Amino acid sequence: MMDSVARVGETVTNILAYLGGLASLAGRSAYCVFVAPFKGRHLRWQAAISQATQVGVRALPILSLITFFIGLILALQSAYELRKFGALSYVASAVAVSLTRELGPLITAILVIGRSGSAFAAEIGTMRVTEEIDALETMAIEPVDYLVAPKFVAMIVMMPCLTILANTMGILGGSLFGVAQADFTWVRYMQSSLDSLFLRDVMTGLIKSVMFGITITAVGCYEGLSTGGGAEEIGRSTTKSVVISIFLVILVDLIFTALFFFVSKR
Amino acid sequence: MPENVKEPLQSGPVISVRDLRVKYGEQEILHGINFDVERSQTLVILGGSGSGKSTLLRTLVGLEKPSAGQIWMKGQDIAAISREQLDAIRKKIGMSFQGGALFGSMTVGENVALPLREHTNLEASTIEIIVRLKLDQVGLGGFEDYMPSELSGGMKKRAAVARAMAMDSEILFFDEPSAGLDPIIAAGIDHLILQLKKAFHMTMIVVTHELASAFLIADQMMLIDKGNILAFGTPEEMRSSTQPRVRQFLDRVAEPEVSQELDYLQMLTERRPGAGRMAGWRRGA
Numbered sequence: 414m415m416d417s418v419a420r421v422g423e424t425v426t427n428i429l430a431y432l433g434g435l436a437s438l439a440g441r442s443a444y445c446v447f448v449a450p451f452k453g454r455h456l457r458w459q460a461a462i463s464q465a466t467q468v469g470v471r472a473l474p475i476l477s478l479i480t481f482f483i484g485l486i487l488a489l490q491s492a493y494e495l496r497k498f499g500a501l502s503y504v505a506s507a508v509a510v511s512l513t514r515e516l517g518p519l520i521t522a523i524l525v526i527g528r529s530g531s532a533f534a535a536e537i538g539t540m541r542v543t544e545e546i547d548a549l550e551t552m553a554i555e556p557v558d559y560l561v562a563p564k565f566v567a568m569i570v571m572m573p574c575l576t577i578l579a580n581t582m583g584i585l586g587g588s589l590f591g592v593a594q595a596d597f598t599w600v601r602y603m604q605s606s607l608d609s610l611f612l613r614d615v616m617t618g619l620i621k622s623v624m625f626g627i628t629i630t631a632v633g634c635y636e637g638l639s640t641g642g643g644a645e646e647i648g649r650s651t652t653k654s655v656v657i658s659i660f661l662v663i664l665v666d667l668i669f670t671a672l673f674f675f676v677s678k679r
Numbered sequence: 680m681p682e683n684v685k686e687p688l689q690s691g692p693v694i695s696v697r698d699l700r701v702k703y704g705e706q707e708i709l710h711g712i713n714f715d716v717e718r719s720q721t722l723v724i725l726g727g728s729g730s731g732k733s734t735l736l737r738t739l740v741g742l743e744k745p746s747a748g749q750i751w752m753k754g755q756d757i758a759a760i761s762r763e764q765l766d767a768i769r770k771k772i773g774m775s776f777q778g779g780a781l782f783g784s785m786t787v788g789e790n791v792a793l794p795l796r797e798h799t800n801l802e803a804s805t806i807e808i809i810v811r812l813k814l815d816q817v818g819l820g821g822f823e824d825y826m827p828s829e830l831s832g833g834m835k836k837r838a839a840v841a842r843a844m845a846m847d848s849e850i851l852f853f854d855e856p857s858a859g860l861d862p863i864i865a866a867g868i869d870h871l872i873l874q875l876k877k878a879f880h881m882t883m884i885v886v887t888h889e890l891a892s893a894f895l896i897a898d899q900m901m902l903i904d905k906g907n908i909l910a911f912g913t914p915e916e917m918r919s920s921t922q923p924r925v926r927q928f929l930d931r932v933a934e935p936e937v938s939q940e941l942d943y944l945q946m947l948t949e950r951r952p953g954a955g956r957m958a959g960w961r962r963g964a
Contacts, residue, residue, distance in 0.1 A: 540782075548780035551740050551773075551852075552794045552842075553766035 435631040438561060438638075445555075445562035460563035468529045468564075469571030473578065476524055480579040483520055484508055484586025492590065501595040505602050506609030508587035513610060517580040518618045519666060521572065522625035526658040530633040533564060534654035537637025538647040546638070561634045565627065572626035573619045580618065617673045624669060625662050632658045692751075693718050693850060693882045694739070699748035701731075701738050708734045710906045711748070716899070719880040721872070723893040726886075726903035727928065735903065736854055736886045740774050741765050752850070770798055773843025774852040777859075779835035781827035781842070787814070788823030791842045798846065813841040816878075817871060833864035837871065844875075851875070853885040857892050865892060872896050890929065894918075902928060 450456050491507040537560060540546050549556045584606050591597035597605070636654035640646045692715035699712040708731045716722045726732035737743045739750060741757055749756045753768055760768075781790045791810045795801055801809070814820055817837040827835060836856060843851055856872065857865035869892050875881050876896075887893050893900060893914075900917045902910040902925055910917060910925045920926065 543778055543783075544776045544780040545782055547737075547742050548774070548776055548782075548842075550742060551769055552797070553769040554794070554797050 431635075434635055434639075435628075438557065438635050439565070439627060439631045441557045442562040442565040445558045446566055449558070454558075456566075457559065457563050460559075461566040464563050464567035465571050467532075468525065468567050469575055472524065472528055472575060475528075476521060476575055476579055477582045479524060480512075480517065480520055480582040481586040483516060484512060484583030485589055486586075487511060487516065487583070488587035488590035492595065502597075502605070504591055504595050505587065505597065505605035509584055509606035509609050510614060512583040512587075513580045513614045513618045515618070515666075515670070517583060518572075518576045518622040518625060519662070521575045521579045521622060522629065522662045523659065525568075525572065525575065525626070526629050526655055526662065529568070530629040530658045531651050531655050533630065533633030534636040534640075534651045535647055537561075537634055538640035538650045541638060541640045542642060542644070542647060556638070561630070561638075564630050564634060568626035568630045569623055572622040576619060576622040580615070613677070617669070621666060621669050624665050628661045628665055629658050632661060692716055693753075694884070695749075695751040696739070697749045697751070699735075699738065699750060700746045701734055701743055702746040703734075707746070708906050709738070709745075712903075712906075712908055714901060714908065714911060716882060716884060718882055719876070720898040721876055721883040721885060721896055722899045722901060723897035724884065724886045724901050724903060725888060725890070725893055725928070727888065730903045731906040732886045732888075732903045733854060736852055736884065739884065740772065740852055741769065770794070770846050771848060772850045772852065773840075773846070773848035775836065775839045775843045775854065775856060777855045779827065779839040781835060781838055783827055785827075786823060787819065787825050787827060787830065787838045787841075790827065790838060791845050794842070794845045809845065810841075813844055814838070816844070816875075817841045818867075831864070833860050833867060836860070836868055840871065840875075848881070850882045850884070853883065853887075855887055856885060857887065857889050865889065868892075869895050890931070904928075 445454075446456060487508045488504050491511075492501060492504050495501055495503050495507070537546070540560070546556050546560075549559055584603070587606075588597070588599060588602040591602040592599055633654045636650040636657070640650045694716040696712055696714050699709055700707060701709040712735060714722075724732045724735060734743060738745055739752075745758045748758065750758050753771065755764060755768065757765055757768060781787070782793070785793070788807075788810050791813055792806050795806045795809060799806075810823060811820065814822060817840050819834060819837050819841060822830070822834070822838070827838065830838060840851070840853075853872070856868045860868065872883060872885065873896055876883065883896075885893075885896060894917075897914050900910075900912060900914055901908055902917070904924060909928075910920055910922060912920075917925065917929065920929075926932075
């Protein structure tokens with residue numbers, strides 16, 4: 414009995430320690446971005462821009478394609494039910510609302526985890542194994558300032574941009590069905606989508622996307638920095654970063670969705 | 680913090696280590712190490728695998744925190760100072776890692792320029808000249824635009840030395856400079872270390888287990904075994920040592936075979952565990 418209680422206690426302590434590690438990493442990066450520049454330390458804009466290109470610009474084609482299909486799938490799925498009630502004209506609003514509030518940010522986050530979160534873990538993990546992180550420290554360069562902070566900046570800027578693109582492409586995907594099967598014209602479908610959206614819907618999605626970006630960067634970089642010795646370990650931390658990021662993104666999604674739900678009820 | 684600051688002395692040791700103890704978790708790796716390194720001297724730290732020599736080197740440059748003891752460097756105890764003070768000292772020391780630890784995404788020139796770009800306000804053109812000069816000094820003139828992956832093992836180590844010297848370091852640390860190199864290239868690295876000593880009167884601390892190289896470059900030698908200093912002295916004193924364990928190391932006599940199954944298992948399980956995770960960045964965070 415005592416044994417299992419101790420084990421539960423140990424697991425809880427480990428989880429809290431992990432979350433503490435993520436928070437400390439994010440906190441240190443926030444310090445580098447917002448405080449350090451006022452103390453005469455320059456922010457590495459060039460690194461941030463190059464990361465933003467990597468995280469954002471290079472993800473555009475694949476994200477566009479995926480979210481276009483998701484929009485189309487959403488239209489088909491919602492039409493399946495709406496048809497029974499003769500309410501096919503609601504397809505546009507169903508697609509628009511579910512995309513902007515939920516699926517746009519989520520699909521973007523999952524794609525970014527696969528493309529960039531894992532790459533952060535692998536890049537920093539390799540640098541840990543080849544002693545490059547130690548080399549930075551002996552050169553009096555703080556690894557978090559140098560490697561992690563630019564990634565946070567890039568993600569916080571690019572995640573909302575990617576999410577806006579995902580929303581747009583999803584609605585376009587939905588419109589393909591709307592025009593082909595639900596007697597919409599392009600203009601009417603778009604108009605109907607826009608009418609169904611409130612700024613609040615779009616904003617909640619974008620706020621979530623920023624939180625997802627912070628989560629993905631923190632997990633990827635933390636896993637990279639805590640890589641042990643050997644090539645195997647790099648694989649392990651990369652895998653772990655993907656699994657933990659997906660879980661935490663869903664958790665953050667749940668928390669914020671619940672928060673928005675209760676706030677908007679008042 | 681006046682108790683941590685000694686008057687910088689022109690003469691006297693550059694590095695003084697007093698009763699240094701380092702622990703990984705519960706296990707103590709270094710058990711009270713004491714030694715001094717004089718200015719412009721090369722100290723070679725010898726020891727077998729798992730003897731604690733690499734841990735000692737990592738502790739000297741602040742990558743591991745000692746559990747007890749003092750490391751006096753440039754008049755300050757680096758075990759007791761803040762991150763900012765430690766960084767100020769680190770700008771005056773250089774470390775060459777075993778595999779070079781060059782940044783793979785940057786050219787050789789950018790690698791050498793990195794500390795200058797980070798810590799000085801020098802013009803790009805001035806940095807370029809310094810980089811060329813430093814690469815010339817290690818025999819890599821003209822390789823500025825090569826990527827580290829295009830260099831051979833020996834060249835990577837030379838480039839790493841150039842980066843370590845970029846800030847005009849007063850003390851250079853080398854981790855296994857000739858490990859993994861063929862004898863001719865390894866001799867070239869030894870020659871480079873001797874040249875740096877002659878030309879710039881640098882203080883150098885070299886961790887190695889290559890005996891020939893150690894005797895060639897050392898002014899002082901230290902043999903570490905199981906976390907204790909077994910012998911300390913000049914190469915001649917080492918050569919004439921009669922201590923059985925020192926003789927065993929220098930004469931390359933194999934450990935007696937472990938014949939009992941239980942003894943063998945015990946030997947395997949007593950190996951030290953790995954270094955603490957995240958030890959690096961947490962300190963500063």
